[in-house]
Amino acid sequence: MIKHILVSAAILALLAAGAFAVYAYHPAMEEVATGTQQAFDDDAVERGRVIAAAGYCASCHTAVGGEPWAGNYPMETDFGTVYSTNITPDPESGIGAWSAQAFKRAMQDGVDREGRHLFPAFPYNHFTLMSDQDVDDVYAYIMSEVAPARSTQKDNELPFPLDQRILQAGWKLLFVDSGRYEKDPQQSDEWNRGAYLVEGVTHCGACHTPRNALGAEIDSEHFDGATIDRWTAPALNGSNAAAIRWTARDFSEYLKHGGTRAHGVAAGPMGPVVHAGLRELPDSDLQAIGTYLAAQNDDIRTGEEPAQIIAASLAKGQPKKSYRQDQGERLYVTACASCHYNSEQIELGRPDLGVNSATRLDQPDNLIHVILDGVGNQEGLPGIVMPGFRSALDDQEVAAIAAYLRRTRTDRTPWPDLGDTVSAIRAH
Template sequence: MREGNKAGIRRLFLPAAIASGVLFGAQSARAEDQATTISRGAYLATAGDCVACHTKPGGAPFAGGLVIASPMGGIVASNITPDPDTGIGKYTEEEFANALRKGIRRDGAHLYPAMPYTAYSEIADTDIHALYVYFMHGVAPLRQDNPKTELKFPFNIRAMMISWNLLFAGPPPAKGDPQTYSTIERGHYLADALGHCGTCHTPRNFLMGERSSSAYLGGTPLAGWYAPNITPSMNSGIGDWSEDDLVQYLRTGSVPGRAQAAGMMGEAVEHSFSKLTDEDLHAIAAYIRQIPKIEDSQAKQPRDRFGVAVQPIVDLQKPKLDREDDLFPMDGERIYVNNCAACHGLDGAGAADHFTPSLSSNAVVGAPGADNLIMAIVNGVDRTTNGHHVLMPGFGPTSDVQRLSDTDVAKLTNYVSGTFGSGDHHVTAQDVKVAREGGPLPALVKDMPALIGAGVIAAFAAMSCLIWWFRRRTQKQK
């Protein structure tokens, strides 16, 4: 081939080759950008603990179906995989943002605040985008129809949430890029917006909105448990905890000599906090340690500073041991010996390596109330963090180990708290039953029949007055 022809061919194909290279480079850059965004969205979804509520036991991640217990009834978590028919596959980014921040579904229906949209309202635009990209492109679509939420009247009227949202709407979206925030700002963002700590730890008012202005993170009953005061109060909160203590608790769920995570906090540690970076955990801890203190006048010392190991309470060498199937009623001490001492020790000191925690210097046993101790006995502890599995069997009605009656649980609770903790709380079998069933009903739910009755009477009275006025006006005209 002559040189002239070769040069012509080069002139013909060189621009095309350059254009192809530029196009390929742009596509590669876009793919790399999307991969980075998906990775960031996955981390944010972990920080928001989305999987805990949107995954039923044994189910596929994010496919929903979990029934979340609430005072109004069971709320069924939705499928948030990108399936177009049963999930969120048809959501635009704006509709996705409305669901997260405002609690409004694509079809315009209102979500219940079991979905913590009053906290997620603060999620920044950049993070909303990353979450959207992750759920649309990083999560596998799964077709799964879940049962509909059916609450009791009048809570089944979703339109009621319009007025509730006007009263208790969350803060506006955070400004800027949260990755550039200072340590305290980042901690606030992670704890309040994504981690929604206030959803569980802040007391609620009569209408079940958070009393965040006066009691932020001050502790409140929660589904039979008690989400404790986590403000820096020395006696009422966690003021005696160091930043490293808090980080260790969030990372592992255990700080020997202080506390162990169980229940919903155990789930939050397992699925969310344990997977965050050390930098973010320290940011959360630094933020929590500087929020305003909430004091409880009844708290005289830190709840993790009660009790000391006691002398052995029984001689295991005695010739006759108690049988579990004996029909005579046992006291709390004997129930403890038969069911708890094998792991926690006769003296309550636990294991030397802290795998089984001590019952003294234990925030659950030293708490001013017995809620968490009751629930730990009934439900046990089961969490896995960083490949480390912690298991304490429960002793409630479904136990595979030993099923204790409510009376026995009450006796055991009083013995443990009286011997190793803050004192005998005089728990009754009825107290245990109420805790097992989700705790005392909020005043709004408990008083709703009376409120409905009063509303009907008021409406009837108003109608009667209107009829009387109309008749009188008609008579005057005659």
């Protein structure tokens, strides 16, 4: 009897393994003969340029100081470092020998030309939603406009067995919903266009949605906010921490210019999303993104008008005459208030620190990053910078300013262990 059970269990296991092997197997695809110039339509190439910008391909596929698109950009994941690959048209070290079909399989199924599973540090779980036409256009752009560059691929730093690509097939089975975007007929065309862009090529959820222990975005916590490179990517839904509710217009303005008056500016990892990416999209697409995102948080905080909230924040923000008593307040007045001086009219370039998300989030990380390193010209609003205070202030002083702003400008609970957090972020 026991023998029978064991034999049947073994057969079942073999069948399952066989089925998995069939599922996991993908054939290699033919190389495109080198030297064959493929011809592409100019319009397709131009459309591809815009879509590739909106997918930040170049940001992730270019190492600091490296050739554009030639890979080796290190992506630090919870499991180890994965290096992006060379996707220039170089036939040996890049994707010059990849057919349009092989490229499409990589984008939509996360499988490379030789049939190996790609790691989800490459956000193919979002790109799978892209239409065939958009993927073909990106291919046309890369093959005709990106300069071929040779490179030597760095080895990923992943522990065994996580480095085994075959395991990725299991990960896909669990977490990836392959397939093109399907319109929701209940919603407007604009909403659908926004959803297509946000969930697909621009993959906002890759940073703004928390991940589970296996590194997959958690569907039930879509846009609840997450940590990336020790920054907080704030929630983009009803739990967003900003004092003033984001409207469709705020979202599209922020994504076009890198900041809005009633919110903050796009610093840290959000900088390239705007400046190397979304800014290329036509206004109609940015509006569609705004419409889709605003619909995610429509039901909250409809009471007060932005003008009232800003006025109340400004009133709270006036340093007291006795400011010399409190170290945080004294440092704020001398280091920050000359620019963040709470005038009646908040200026676009100088966010009011009471309404800015950085002072209101559950983690102080974004505020600390900005105090230490400022906001560079490639981040936030173009042509406007904030200097950093890394060498002028020590950890305890940065912590004192952060604690002061939190206490006097927001109704949120104090941040614990601020001093330690500042030193960890300084070292990061």
